[in-house]
Amino acid sequence: MADSSSLSRDRDDATSFSWASTRTAVEQDPSLLSWGSGSQPSVPSVDDDAQTETRSISGSVRSSTMSIDSSLYHFVEENGRTYHRYKEGRYFLPNDAAEQERLDLQHQLFTVAIGNKLNITPFSHDPLRVLDIATGTGIWAIEFAVQHPGSQVLGTDLSPIQPQFLPENCRFEIDDAEDEWAFSEPFDFIHGRALMSCFNDPAAVVRQAFANLAPGGVMEFQDALFPMSYVGDTPVDSALYRWNEMMVEGVTRLGRSWSNVKNYRRYFEEAGFEDIVEKRFYWPTSPWAKGLYFKLVAAYFQEDMLAGIEGMSLKVLGGLGMSTDEVKGFVEEVKRDFRDTSVHAYLTV
Numbered sequence: 532m533a534d535s536s537s538l539s540r541d542r543d544d545a546t547s548f549s550w551a552s553t554r555t556a557v558e559q560d561p562s563l564l565s566w567g568s569g570s571q572p573s574v575p576s577v578d579d580d581a582q583t584e585t586r587s588i589s590g591s592v593r594s595s596t597m598s599i600d601s602s603l604y605h606f607v608e609e610n611g612r613t614y615h616r617y618k619e620g621r622y623f624l625p626n627d628a629a630e631q632e633r634l635d636l637q638h639q640l641f642t643v644a645i646g647n648k649l650n651i652t653p654f655s656h657d658p659l660r661v662l663d664i665a666t667g668t669g670i671w672a673i674e675f676a677v678q679h680p681g682s683q684v685l686g687t688d689l690s691p692i693q694p695q696f697l698p699e700n701c702r703f704e705i706d707d708a709e710d711e712w713a714f715s716e717p718f719d720f721i722h723g724r725a726l727m728s729c730f731n732d733p734a735a736v737v738r739q740a741f742a743n744l745a746p747g748g749v750m751e752f753q754d755a756l757f758p759m760s761y762v763g764d765t766p767v768d769s770a771l772y773r774w775n776e777m778m779v780e781g782v783t784r785l786g787r788s789w790s791n792v793k794n795y796r797r798y799f800e801e802a803g804f805e806d807i808v809e810k811r812f813y814w815p816t817s818p819w820a821k822g823l824y825f826k827l828v829a830a831y832f833q834e835d836m837l838a839g840i841e842g843m844s845l846k847v848l849g850g851l852g853m854s855t856d857e858v859k860g861f862v863e864e865v866k867r868d869f870r871d872t873s874v875h876a877y878l879t880v
């Protein structure tokens with residue numbers, strides 16, 4: 532969709548871009564931000580017979596059958612945020628309402644970035660059994676289930692933060708993807724997105740996924756590569772640059788890697804996958820880059836980071852010795868760089 536050479540600076544339009552102009556652009560060309568397949572939804576009209584309608588669709592939506600020890604809902608509280616209780620401490624980002632909202636926004640970012648799609652892998656028919664590991668709020672799994680009525684979709688996560696009312700063909704389980712996989716049947720499609728902070732041994736997760744795929748099955752991972760890159764000179768004195776360096780270092784100390792996406796192809800090869808396809812996308816930090824596609828992606832990415840950067844940084848920079856107040860102060864500086872269109876930074880995904 533884009534290569535880094537097309538990520539050039541926009542001299543005319545960088546500061547004038549806003550969510551309002553994004554909305555206008557999308558209104559004029561819905562294909563920029565399609566809500567599903569094809570055209571836009573029509574304006575809803577009042578249902579005079581809502582009761583009957585509700586009864587007739589009740590068979591297609593059900594309450595989750597997920598049976599969870601209620602103590603797992605008693606999340607761990609720290610720094611005014613909450614964290615998962617099951618396998619406490621395994622994952623360093625929060626799981627509270629603010630983080631859930633961010634994950635749902637980030638879902639839009641990923642889908643817009645790859646062309647208003649949930650996945651890049653083409654399917655000629657609905658894959659029968661689908662697994663979404665580390666599903667977060669489950670938004671990808673639910674949308675995939677809706678778009679693929681012939682699929683049975685399972686999402687797993689450490690946190691029970693998924694909605695209760697689900698499409699018939701979607702369900703969730705609490706599970707650590709680094710434990711031995713004990714699924715009763717193999718899957719036809721395994722999906723994982725934004726997993727870079729999740730695993731001590733991502734290669735082992737890829738091996739388990741391979742072993743749990745049916746013959747001809749497919750796996751798709753989407754993930755980001757840190758530290759960020761820059762068009763032109765690298766602003767080594769900026770808070771954004773320092774934040775990138777410190778996060779990569781801090782995450783490594785926590786036993787994870789924010790640069791692991793470079794190794795994904797090798798992990799896939801070593802696990803036994805064939806026909807491996809790698810695609811790159813670029814997310815500018817602000818509307819500094821030319822073209823509406825990049826402005827849209829940047830609008831989502833900037834919002835995602837402004838909402839998420841504190842939650843990402845608290846434990847990681849805390850691990851490097853910064854106090855909570857120092858982290859919060861530093862994060863405000865980094866946010867300023869995210870809004871500054873003279874900082875030409877982008878993330879490779």
Ligand SMILES: C[S@@+](CC[C@H](N)C(=O)[O-])C[C@H]1O[C@@H](n2cnc3c(N)ncnc32)[C@H](O)[C@@H]1O
Nearest residue numbers: 622665666667688689690706707708724725729
């Ligand atoms: C950044 S979120 C991504 C969520 C989702 N994949 C998406 O793209 O919207 C990472 C998720 O991974 C979950 N997670 C972290 N470590 C995990 C593990 N070892 N096993 C299962 N889930 C894990 C977290 O609880 C969190 O919900």
